[in-house]
Every structure is written in structure tokens, then in C-alpha cells.
Amino acid sequence: MDMTKPTAILLILLMTLSGCTNPDSSNSKEETEDQTVLIISANWAEYHDSSNVDEVIDFSINVNSSIPDSWIGVATVIDPNGNQISDLSWSRGYDSGSLYFTPTIIGNYTINVDLQAGDSSQKYVVEGGNLSHIVEIIPPEEFPPIIIIPTAMIVENPEMILLQGNIQHSSLESCSMFFNFDAYQEFPISLQINGQWSTIIDASNSQNNLIEVVATCGVWSQLTSYQNISLIYVVSISDSDEDGISDDLDLCNDGVENSWNSNQNTDYDSDGCRDITEDIDDDNDGISDYDDGCFSVIGWISEPVSDFDSDGCHDLDEDDDDDGDRVDDVIDSCPKGHLGWVSTPNNDWDGDGCHDFIEDLNDDQDDYEDTFDSCPLGEIFWIADTNTDFDQDGCHDLFEDDDDDNDGINDYNSTGDTLDLCPRTPLGSLDIDESGCAALQRDSDEDGINDLLDQCEGTPQGLVVNDLGCADLDSDGVFANVDQCPSTSGKWTVDSLGCTVVQLPVPWTVSNSLSGPMQIVPDFTVPTLGATFYFDEVWTGKDVYLFMFKYTSSSGTSNSNIWAQNPGTLIRSLPDNTHLFYGSFDTSYHNDVMDRRTAVENSLNPAEELKWNERIHYIDQRANSITGGLGDMISSINNPLYMGIDRFQMARESGSLVSYPSGSTDPLHLVFEPEQWNAEFPVEIRLQDPGIEIITMMDFEYHSGGWGGGYSSKRNVTFPANLSSYDTLEIYHEHACDERSNRYGKSDGSEGGCHEWDYEANLYICDPVDVNSCGTEFVRWITTYGREGRWLTDLTPYLFMLDDNDFRQFRYGGANRGSLTISFLLSNWGEDDIAHSGEFAFSGGQFDGTYNDESKYSRQFNFTVPTGTTRVEIVSTITGHGFGQDNQNCAEFCNHEHHYSMNGYSTAELHPIANTNDGCKQLVGEGVVANQYGTWPYGRAGWCPGQDVKQWRYDISSWSDMTGSSINNLHYEGLFNGQEYTPSDGVGNGNRNIHAEIWIVYYQ
Incomplete structure (x- = not known):
């Protein structure tokens, strides 16, 4: 009964290799990512906890490998002295694998079995699989020797008495004998190889x-037997x-x-x-x-050590059933087991x-x-392995197990239809579905990674995934299991977590202190209805803050028209990252x-209230007594009734709330x-x-x-020596106002703060030789009505105008x-080609009915594509100007084509926002400065006030x-409603000027 089966399977758990890593470990990471992971799980199919010395002992294992038939086993056996034995198979x-040896x-x-990759040429990373087991080797069972001698001898000549007999034992070579008689104390007896012996003694002077x-015998256990001989002197x-039989020896003399x-x-x-009668x-x-089952050799007495079941048959040489259970010792797993019973199927199911x-x-x-057998009285004498008992529950899969993999889904229904589509689900598997398939066996998104390992289920088909089933969904070079910013846009530098600066919070x-707009707002604390607002604690680096204050003058006038507006309409229109005060x-x-x-609670539905509950604050303190950063803003901003804090923690004043063209x-x-x-x-x-x-x-130069x-x-500018290695050129421009403030009226009647009108502003690049020739426009902006602004303009097509080390x-x-x-x-974002050269093609002109007159303006351009060119583009910068020159003001306000x-x-090229009342107002999210003065909301042809x-x-x-083998003739026209405009x-x-700068740019 020393042959057992393990009842648990080794589960191999994987860590993701992807994720945040120390930069110093990048090299080892790259090496690991190129290697295939070989997952090996193994268990003992047959093993022993104990066995006898000098008996062959065998072990076997079952092996599961993630790459079929890709493993080898290295078996070693260490003896009790710490030495590795060489005689093993x-x-x-x-x-599977099998091992046997003789202890x-x-x-x-x-016993150790180390499982390794079988193909040394493959760079496998092996995880799991090694087995180890300890078996105790014990001595075999030995019995006392049997001394066969007469119990009495008639002595006629005491001077020479011949003693002779034999001894029986399984290991005669281990036996020694002696006898005790008067002076013959522990006198040795010489044994022949067949166990016979003889000796002569002199008893003439003995009484x-x-x-x-x-006799003492035993290789492993020294056992001793005693036998007496009675001497009867004649x-x-x-x-x-x-x-x-002489009366002296006769036990039945009477x-x-x-x-x-x-x-x-x-x-x-x-x-x-x-014998027959007495x-x-x-x-x-x-x-x-009456109880003796054997007519035995003379010279032994029935004792438990020699006759375990007391049936009169010597266990060593004549009893085939030592414990009397009617199961012969050669097939009896308990040869010296419980006494007093007979084996039947009722008490010994397996016999x-x-x-x-x-x-x-x-x-x-x-x-x-x-204890671990779900069918303890099931099929008998069968060997459990993955083919006969997959789930190792002790129930034979073919004959008695309805659920071979023990996943809770029966293999078949009562009519024989298959229920379990994955009948070999590994033991211990998680997330079994109704078809009997575990996450390990499913690949729901068909990306080649099973659901158990897949950390990114639902990956769109066709994308390349890593070992954890995650793709680079936003093409930023970081897989989704690591990517903490999953919607990264292009042309931003991505960190190891898949985030760019535009996605990260501002610390x-x-x-x-603060003394005016566009300064960092210090911390402040204000009481609110039912709570207290702590600015530094609420700061997330991703939110903006808008403040509205009610004010009533001494004459009774107030801003109630703004304060008392329907808050629901305002709140629903705010960006989601706004805090409203x-x-x-x-x-x-x-x-x-x-x-x-x-008013807010009455105007919002429950879902809206839940959304804005933590973002709307009611300051329960009179505004002119507020201290801290908010108090500084109130005291230093010209119009503190409406102001805010942007994502950079900067104080911001608001602009004009006058709507054009109503004037209200x-x-x-x-x-x-x-x-x-x-x-911004x-x-x-x-x-x-x-x-x-x-x-x-x-x-920040004035x-x-x-x-x-x-x-x-x-200004002079020196460009880097590697400028040609960049594929993207942008221009950042901030036009800051005096006092960093909106335009405002001073007490003396003058104007302070920002400039008044929206004018065209330009940056020109000068000739590299004649620095006084600066007629090539590089960038164009339209300044604001009374507010400052900042813009970022993509000028990548103009890279050809600059050279390495250009001054x-x-x-x-x-x-x-x-x-x-x-x-x-x-910057460089891996574009396929870069602007290499260009030719100026067309300028604008007066949109007064002569715009397309080729006697005044060039409207055709011939060009030959340079050798090596991969792409040709029209690049134009067009704005229309001329307010008040004719009834339609068409140059500025028409959608000319x-x-x-x-x-x-x-x-x-069209200008669809032209001649719309709110065309520019709709583009605040695209960089138009909000709430300027004058007619800023009105859409223009190709431009808006306060925008690049x-x-x-x-x-x-x-x-x-x-190919460059022929001339290309490009024709250009400026039309309105498909025809020449007539004022x-x-x-x-x-x-009525249309300012047009139109280039042909060649890329390589």
C-alpha cells in the first residue's frame, strides 16, 4: 500500500514581463523579449514513500509542455551518504518519463528530475517543471532461524556423544551457532553451506x-532461536x-x-x-x-514472529498466506495484516x-x-494517468467519470451529445464558461493569447500583440498593458508609461503672492455651503476653475443679468474639467x-447633479474678505466678478461678454x-x-x-548643425499685453492694458546674403481685439528655407x-519625407473684379519636378482684407474660392466660416482668443481675430x-460663387486685398 498518486497539480503562474522597468535593465529586457517562454508542468504519476533494500524501485512522471515534445528530463538519485548513484535507468x-534503480x-x-528544453539551439526561457521526491529504504522482513534437532537423546556412551542437526533460514550465510553444556559455554558450532551441522561432546563427568x-541469523535484523536436547543416560x-519409546522420553507412557x-x-x-489417537x-x-494447517518439520514452536496467523504453518517456508485472509502472500499487499477475517468483495473490494x-x-x-478518491469503490487494478484519469479524482474516465476534467460541465448529456467542448481543461483552471472551456483554453479576441494570460481582452483583430495579449492601440510604441495614457495622439514624445506631457497633470x-493676471495663484481656503474648499488639496493638474461673483453698487445697480442666468444652460456648456464657483x-x-x-439643483437632472456635485462650489464668505491666492486675484484683477485659474495654476481674467452683432x-x-x-x-x-x-x-521682448x-x-537666429535631421518645424508665439491685462479704461480717460485693433502681423525670413531683403513671409498672425494670445503654428513645409548651421x-x-x-x-517624428526645396508660385491681389486678370497678376506657373522628389504639394497662406470698401465687403467676408x-x-481651398455671425466664436477650441472686443465672433475669409x-x-x-522629363503647368484662380467677383x-x-503666399514645395 505504499504506491500512491499525488492529488494536486503544480500551477505555473506568469508575471508579466512588460511594464515599468528600471532603465538600467533595458538590455536584459530586450534579450528576454526575443526568447520564447517554454512552460513545463509535471507531476509524479507513480512514486514510493518507502521500499526495501536490494529491491528494484520504479518511478514515473507525467509532463505537460506548452510547446509539444520540446523537453528532456535529467534524472539524478542521491543516496543516504550524499553520493550520486550511477546505476539507474x-x-x-x-x-511521460520513467526511472528505476536498486537501492x-x-x-x-x-530522486530529482530536472526538465529542460530539448533543443539547445532554441533560446527558450523555461519556467517550472522540476520534480523532487524522497523515498525511505528499509530492511526486508526477516524471520528467526529454525533449529532442527531431536528433543532427547539416549546416551549409552557419555564419553562421546554425537550431536547433529540442521538449521533453516533465508540467509544461511548470516547464521552463527553455539551450544551451552557444562564446560561447553557458547561453544561454537560449524555450519555447512546447506545448514547441516555436527559436533561431539564428552559428558562422562557431567551431572x-x-x-x-x-542460533542467530539475519542480514539486517539479528534474530535468535533456542532449542534444548535432553540427555537420557542408559x-x-x-x-x-x-x-x-523409553519411558523417560515417552509423554504417553501411561x-x-x-x-x-x-x-x-x-x-x-x-x-x-x-498421533492418530493420543x-x-x-x-x-x-x-x-485441529487448528494446525501444516504437518511441519520438527524443531520449531509457533510464535507470532514465525507463524503470524498461528495456523501451524511456518511462515518462512510453508505458509503461502501468513495472515490467513485467503490472499496468498505473493499478491497480498498486507501479508501480515489484520487477523481473523477472510477477504471478500464486501471487505476487500480490490482483493x-x-x-x-x-x-x-x-x-x-x-x-x-x-481520502482523495471520488470513486473509492470504483474500477480496480488500473493505472491512473492523463489518458485514464485526467482530473486525478480516482474515477476512471472511460467507465465511471461523467466529468473527466472536473470543471463542473459533464462530458455528455443523457443522449450522448457532447456538452464539454474542452474535455481536457487543466485542473485548477479559472473562469470556466458554459462550454467547459477555461480562460486558459479560450482566445475571445483571437489575438493568439489565451484569455488567462490576456491582460487586454477585446483587442481589435489584425493588431500585433505582445505575450500578454496587448496591442499598441494608439500607436505610441507602448503596449496597452503598460500604457497609462491609451489615447495618445501623434507627434508627442511618449514616456515609458505611454504618456506625453500633454496628457500628464501639471504639478x-x-x-x-499674486499681483495681477498670468501669475501663479497661491493656495487659498474658503468655506463653502456644507464644506471647506482647500485649493492645494483639490488641485489635480488637469482642471480649470471659473469664478462668478455677484456685486451690487451703492446706487443699486448689479450684475444680476449675468448672476441670475439659468445655471443649467451654463453648466451643460462648460468643459468637463471645470470647477465652477x-x-x-x-x-x-x-x-x-x-x-x-x-437654482442649480432645480435646473439639473439627477445624472447631471451627480456629475457636477463635486465641481460646483458655493463660497459662504463675503468676497471682499477672502484671503490667500483668491483674495489676491480679487484685489489685483481689473474685473474680479468673472475670472479663473487655468491648468498652469495661472490667474486669468475674463474678456468681453458682449455678443456680436446684437451688442447685448x-x-x-x-x-x-x-x-x-x-x-491653450x-x-x-x-x-x-x-x-x-x-x-x-x-x-518676452517688447x-x-x-x-x-x-x-x-x-532678430538673428542660429539653427543647429543637425537641422536637416528634423522633419517637423513649428513656431510658438505669445503676444503679451501691457500689465498682462485686457484693454481697459483708466480714470484719466486713457486706455491701459492691451492693444485695441485686430491687425495682421508677420514674421519674415531675410535673404541669407542680403539681410536687408526680408520680403519672404514665414508666419502670419492676426492680432486680437484688446486681449493677449498665444499660438502654435505648423510650418513644416518651410523647412527647405533653412539649412544646417544656418545663421x-x-x-x-x-x-x-x-x-x-x-x-x-x-522635432523628428519619422515622417517618410522632408521638404527639400520649393518655388514661389502665386501671390494674391485686389479682389475687385481684376483678381484673375493675367495682365496684372501671374496666374499660371510652370515647374519641373526635381530629381529624387517623392511628393509635391501646394502650400498656401491666404487671408482676405478690406472692410467697408464695398457693400459686400467680399475680400474679407466672402467665402471666396x-x-x-x-x-x-x-x-x-474654401473659407466656409466667412460671413457667419459666430464663425470665429466656433473656433475658440482651435486657438481663437475668446471674448475679445468688437466684431471678433464674425467669420472672415481665411482668418479670425486672435489666431494664427x-x-x-x-x-x-x-x-x-x-520623372522631371516634362514641364507641369499649374493654373490658379480666385472666384466667388464659381465666377469672377464683380464689386x-x-x-x-x-x-480689397487678398493676401496670398502660394508655394510649390518638393519633398524627398
């Missing part, structure tokens, strides 16, 4: 008549009952039987008692003939000679102890904010403030992208403006004053002869 099957030492042997014979022989002779047939043990123990073994209720731990002999900045300067501040809270105040214009702050965030944070090289031309000498500001002069031209910052941003045609192809002018680009490679005041009156 190991063999490997497809998914020669008593003690604990350690003793008893000789003790002692003086006169008396045989009263005439049976041939027996009832007479006239018979003692011989081996009538008196087997020569005790003088006739002797109840014919072989003198201590067992009554192994072990009583099921008392001593058999495995009633059906199926490799599983009953809190400590500041002590209500406060009041009035003595009724508490009631004021209580009323606002009631529109409270909803407040929504544009946080919308603008969000739009990527513009400003772009400067912190670690993958961008910044060359600064002007760093430009005096005007139409005289202050109109232009020149160039630029001229900024603009009538509006302010502190200017202008920086060139160079700019048509290009060549070789049967055509396209057009974007280049229009169109690929005409398919139009062009790319209402007549043709050719001028002052």
Missing part, C-alpha cells in the same frame, strides 16, 4: 542432562507401553494405546504419543492438530489482502488513496449663494473662457516636450508697434505693441510628371 516518452543502502534516497543450542531401558511401535508414520514427533500436536509446534475498513487506504487499488506650484461681494452673500444652489451681454460667453484655457494648454505644454529642440528668437519705426523688430535674420512686423515671445520648435488645376485635375493663419496644403504628386461699386477700385 531513465527513459522519456512523448509526455543498496538503508536510509533516505533523493547435567540438558544441552542448549542457540542404565536400564524401560518401555512400559512397548511402543519403542497412554491407553498399547502394542504399537513409534515410528515417523505413527509418531511423527517421537514423543511416545500415538497426540493432539503431531508436529510438536505448539498448535493443536489485495488489506481489510478495507481497517487497513486499506486505497480500496480499489487505483493509485488514489480513499502643484508653491507661490506666496459662485460667490458674492454683497452683505447678503449667504442668501445669494443659497439661492444659486437652489451674453452670459454664456463665460463658457468660452475655460474653453480657451484648455485650448497643448500650445504652452508643447515647450516642455523632451523630444523638441527649441530655438528662441524673442523671449515690441513698440505703431506704423513708424516701431513697426518692425529684427538667419528674421523681421517681425506688426502695428500692435506688446511683449513678444517667438520660438522655433524642431481658390482654384488650382493641372493636367485634368483640380481642387479648391494656418497653411493650406494639398498633395499634387498624382497630378505631376514626377457693387465697379471694377478696379482696389483696397
Whole structure:
């Protein structure tokens, strides 16, 4: 009963290799990622906890490998002395292995099987699989020797008595004998190889008549037997009952039987008692003939050590069933087991000679102890392996197990239809579905990674995934299991967690004071209805903050038209990252904010309330008593009734809430403030992208403006030696106002803060030789009505205008004053080609009925594509100007069309927002400065006040002869409603300018 089966399977758990890693370990990571992981799980199919010395002992294992038939086993056996034995046999099957050896030492042997990759040329990373087991080697069972001698001898000549007999034992070579008689104490007896012995003693001077014979045998256990010989000295022989046995030796001298002779047939043990009538123990073994199962050799006594079941049969040489259970010892797993029973199917189901209720731990002999056997009285004498008992529950899969893999889904229904589609689900598997398939066996998104290992279930088909089933969903080079910013846009530097600076929160900045707009707001604390607002604790680095305060003057006028607006409409229009604050300067501040809270609750539905509950705050303190950063804002911003804090923790004032063209105040214009702050965030944070090289031309340098000498500001710029390695060029520009404030009226009647009008402003690149020739426009902006702004303009097509190590002069031209910052941003994002050269094709002209007059303007351009060119583009910068020159103001406000045609192809640049009341207002999220003064919301042709002018680009490679063998003729027209525009005041009156800079750019 020492053969058992393990009842648990080794589960191999994987860690993801992907994730955050120490930069110093990058090399080892790359090596590991290129290697295939070989997962090996193994268990003992057959093993022993103990066995006998000098008996062959065998072990077997089952092996599961993630790559079939890719493993080898290295088996070692360590003996009790710590030495590795060499005489062992190991063999490997497809998914199994077997080992056998013969132990020669008593003690604990350690069996190790190390499982390795079978193909050394493959760079496998092997995980799991090694097995180890300890087996105790014990001595075999040995019995005491049997001394066969007569129990009595008649001595006629005491001077020479011949003692002889033999000894029986399984290992005669281990036996020693001696006898004790008078002076012969522990006198040795020489044994022959067959166990016979003889010796002569002299008893002439002895008065003793008893000789003790002692034999000791055993290779592993020294056991001793004793036997006595009685000496009967002949003086006169008396045989009263005439049976041939002297009265001195006759145990039945007064027996009832007479006239018979003692011989081996009538008196087997020569005790003088006739076997058939007088002797109840014919072989003198201590067992009554009625209970004696054997007519045994003379010279032994039945004892538990020699006759375990007391049946009179010597266990060593004549009893085939030592424990009397009617199961022969050769097939009896408990040969010296429980006594007093007979093996039947009721008490010994497997007929192994072990009583099921008392001593058999495995009633059906199926490799599983009953404690772990779900079918303890099941099929008998079968070998459990993955083919016969997959789930190792002790139930034979073919005959008695309805659920072979023990996953809770039966293999078949009552009619034989298959229920379990995965009948070999590994034990211990998690997440079994209704078809009997575990996560390990499913691949729901069909990406080649099973659901158990797949950390990114639902991966769209067709994407390349890593070992954890995760794809790079946003093409930022970081797999989704690591990517903490899963919606990364292109052309931003990605960190190891898949995030760019535009996606990360802005850290809190400590500041002590504030004296005006565009400064860091220090911490502040204000009581709110039912709570307290702590600015530094609420700061997330991703939110903006909008403040609205009620104010009533001494004359009774107030801003109630803004304060008392429907809050629901305002709140629904706010960006989701906005915190909205209500406060009041009035003595009724508490009631004021209580009323606002009631109005908010009445205007929002439950879902909206839940969304905004933590983002709307009611300041329960009179505004003019607020301290800290918010108090500084109130005291230093010109209009503290409406102001805010942007994502950079900067104090922001709001602009004009006047709606054009009605001229009335529109409270909803407040929504544009946080919308603008969000739009400016990527513009400003772009400067912190670690993958961008910044060359600064002007760093907050004052430009005096005007139409005289202050109109232009020149600066020299040195570009890097590796400029040609960059594929992207952007221009960052901030036009800051005086005092960093909106335009406002001073008490003396003058104006302070920002400039008044929206004018065109330009950056020109000067000729590399003639620095006074600066007529090539590089960038165009339209300044604001009374507010400052900041913009980021993509000028990648103009990279061809710059060279490595280029030292160039630029001229900024603009009538509006302010502190200017202008920086060139160079970066490389792996574009297929780079602007290599270009040709100026067309300029604009007067949109007065003569725009397409080829006697005044060039409207055709011939070009030959340079050798090596991969792409040809039209790159145009077009804006229309000329307000008040004719009834339609068409140059500025019409959606004029700019048509290009060549070789049967055509396209057009349109200005769809032109002549719309809110065209520019709709573009606040795209960089238009919000809440300017004047007519800023009105849509123009190609531009908006307070915005950079974007280049229009169109690929005409398919139009062009790319071989360079022929000339391409490009035709350009400026039309309105598909035809030449004719002004209402007549043709050719001028002052209706379309400023157009149109290039043909070649890429390589």
C-alpha cells in the first residue's frame, strides 16, 4: 500500500514581463523579449514513500509542455551518504518519463528530475517543471532461524556423544551457532553451506542432562532461536507401553494405546504419543492438530514472529498466506495484516489482502488513496494517468467519470451529445464558461493569447500583440498593458508609461503672492455651503476653475443679468474639467449663494447633479474678505466678478461678454473662457516636450508697434548643425499685453492694458546674403481685439528655407505693441519625407473684379519636378482684407474660392466660416482668443481675430510628371460663387486685398 498518486497539480503562474522597468535593465529586457517562454508542468504519476533494500524501485512522471515534445528530463538519485548513484535507468516518452534503480543502502534516497528544453539551439526561457521526491529504504522482513534437532537423546556412551542437526533460514550465510553444556559455554558450532551441522561432546563427568543450542541469523535484523536436547543416560531401558519409546522420553507412557511401535508414520514427533489417537500436536509446534494447517518439520514452536496467523504453518517456508485472509502472500499487499477475517468483495473490494475498513487506504487499488478518491469503490487494478484519469479524482474516465476534467460541465448529456467542448481543461483552471472551456483554453479576441494570460481582452483583430495579449492601440510604441495614457495622439514624445506631457497633470506650484493676471495663484481656503474648499488639496493638474461673483453698487445697480442666468444652460456648456464657483461681494452673500444652489439643483437632472456635485462650489464668505491666492486675484484683477485659474495654476481674467452683432451681454460667453484655457494648454505644454529642440528668437521682448519705426523688430537666429535631421518645424508665439491685462479704461480717460485693433502681423525670413531683403513671409498672425494670445503654428513645409548651421535674420512686423515671445520648435517624428526645396508660385491681389486678370497678376506657373522628389504639394497662406470698401465687403467676408488645376485635375481651398455671425466664436477650441472686443465672433475669409493663419496644403504628386522629363503647368484662380467677383461699386477700385503666399514645395 505504499504506491500512491499525488492529488494536486503544480500551477505555473506568469508575471508579466512588460511594464515599468528600471532603465538600467533595458538590455536584459530586450534579450528576454526575443526568447520564447517554454512552460513545463509535471507531476509524479507513480512514486514510493518507502521500499526495501536490494529491491528494484520504479518511478514515473507525467509532463505537460506548452510547446509539444520540446523537453528532456535529467534524472539524478542521491543516496543516504550524499553520493550520486550511477546505476539507474531513465527513459522519456512523448509526455511521460520513467526511472528505476536498486537501492543498496538503508536510509533516505533523493530522486530529482530536472526538465529542460530539448533543443539547445532554441533560446527558450523555461519556467517550472522540476520534480523532487524522497523515498525511505528499509530492511526486508526477516524471520528467526529454525533449529532442527531431536528433543532427547539416549546416551549409552557419555564419553562421546554425537550431536547433529540442521538449521533453516533465508540467509544461511548470516547464521552463527553455539551450544551451552557444562564446560561447553557458547561453544561454537560449524555450519555447512546447506545448514547441516555436527559436533561431539564428552559428558562422562557431567551431572547435567540438558544441552542448549542457540542460533542467530539475519542480514539486517539479528534474530535468535533456542532449542534444548535432553540427555537420557542408559542404565536400564524401560518401555512400559512397548511402543519403542523409553519411558523417560515417552509423554504417553501411561497412554491407553498399547502394542504399537513409534515410528515417523505413527509418531511423527517421537514423543511416545500415538498421533492418530493420543497426540493432539503431531508436529510438536505448539498448535493443536485441529487448528494446525501444516504437518511441519520438527524443531520449531509457533510464535507470532514465525507463524503470524498461528495456523501451524511456518511462515518462512510453508505458509503461502501468513495472515490467513485467503490472499496468498505473493499478491497480498498486507501479508501480515489484520487477523481473523477472510477477504471478500464486501471487505476487500480490490482483493489485495488489506481489510478495507481497517487497513486499506486505497480500496480499489487505483493509485488514489480513499481520502482523495471520488470513486473509492470504483474500477480496480488500473493505472491512473492523463489518458485514464485526467482530473486525478480516482474515477476512471472511460467507465465511471461523467466529468473527466472536473470543471463542473459533464462530458455528455443523457443522449450522448457532447456538452464539454474542452474535455481536457487543466485542473485548477479559472473562469470556466458554459462550454467547459477555461480562460486558459479560450482566445475571445483571437489575438493568439489565451484569455488567462490576456491582460487586454477585446483587442481589435489584425493588431500585433505582445505575450500578454496587448496591442499598441494608439500607436505610441507602448503596449496597452503598460500604457497609462491609451489615447495618445501623434507627434508627442511618449514616456515609458505611454504618456506625453500633454496628457500628464501639471504639478502643484508653491507661490506666496499674486499681483495681477498670468501669475501663479497661491493656495487659498474658503468655506463653502456644507464644506471647506482647500485649493492645494483639490488641485489635480488637469482642471480649470471659473469664478462668478455677484456685486451690487451703492446706487443699486448689479450684475444680476449675468448672476441670475439659468445655471443649467451654463453648466451643460462648460468643459468637463471645470470647477465652477459662485460667490458674492454683497452683505447678503449667504442668501445669494443659497439661492444659486437652489437654482442649480432645480435646473439639473439627477445624472447631471451627480456629475457636477463635486465641481460646483458655493463660497459662504463675503468676497471682499477672502484671503490667500483668491483674495489676491480679487484685489489685483481689473474685473474680479468673472475670472479663473487655468491648468498652469495661472490667474486669468475674463474678456468681453458682449455678443456680436446684437451688442447685448451674453452670459454664456463665460463658457468660452475655460474653453480657451484648455485650448491653450497643448500650445504652452508643447515647450516642455523632451523630444523638441527649441530655438528662441524673442523671449518676452517688447515690441513698440505703431506704423513708424516701431513697426518692425529684427532678430538673428542660429539653427543647429543637425537641422536637416528634423522633419517637423513649428513656431510658438505669445503676444503679451501691457500689465498682462485686457484693454481697459483708466480714470484719466486713457486706455491701459492691451492693444485695441485686430491687425495682421508677420514674421519674415531675410535673404541669407542680403539681410536687408526680408520680403519672404514665414508666419502670419492676426492680432486680437484688446486681449493677449498665444499660438502654435505648423510650418513644416518651410523647412527647405533653412539649412544646417544656418545663421538667419528674421523681421517681425506688426502695428500692435506688446511683449513678444517667438520660438522655433524642431522635432523628428519619422515622417517618410522632408521638404527639400520649393518655388514661389502665386501671390494674391485686389479682389475687385481684376483678381484673375493675367495682365496684372501671374496666374499660371510652370515647374519641373526635381530629381529624387517623392511628393509635391501646394502650400498656401491666404487671408482676405478690406472692410467697408464695398457693400459686400467680399475680400474679407466672402467665402471666396481658390482654384488650382493641372493636367485634368483640380481642387479648391474654401473659407466656409466667412460671413457667419459666430464663425470665429466656433473656433475658440482651435486657438481663437475668446471674448475679445468688437466684431471678433464674425467669420472672415481665411482668418479670425486672435489666431494664427494656418497653411493650406494639398498633395499634387498624382497630378505631376514626377520623372522631371516634362514641364507641369499649374493654373490658379480666385472666384466667388464659381465666377469672377464683380464689386457693387465697379471694377478696379482696389483696397480689397487678398493676401496670398502660394508655394510649390518638393519633398524627398
